[in-house]
Amino acid sequence: VGYTGYDCSLRECPFGHDPVNTWEDDEVQAISCECDSTCSGGIKLTFKDQTTGTIANNAVAMIADEDATVTTAGTGRGESVQAKL
DSSP states (O other): OOEESTTSOEEOOOOOOOTTOTTSOOOOOOOOOOOOTTOOOEEOOEETTEEOOOEETTOOSSGGGOBTTOOOTTTBTTOSHHHHO
16 A cells, blocks of 8 residues: 555555545644643644654744744744645
């Protein structure tokens, strides 16, 4: 499972909902993490054998919200949740 081709040497790409099909609803996953003011670390998300890089506990949501002038985990370039997905 997960391989294709005449000799099964090709990895099959993840697939799912076809956005062209208007009769299907888009699936939305909501994640909520709560902790006190001493939060640290991060999480990784896995879906269909694909895992994100570590998403920092203070990660901004969108690439547009990243600050390219800092190297702080969660807020710097490439650190947003959107970039990790």
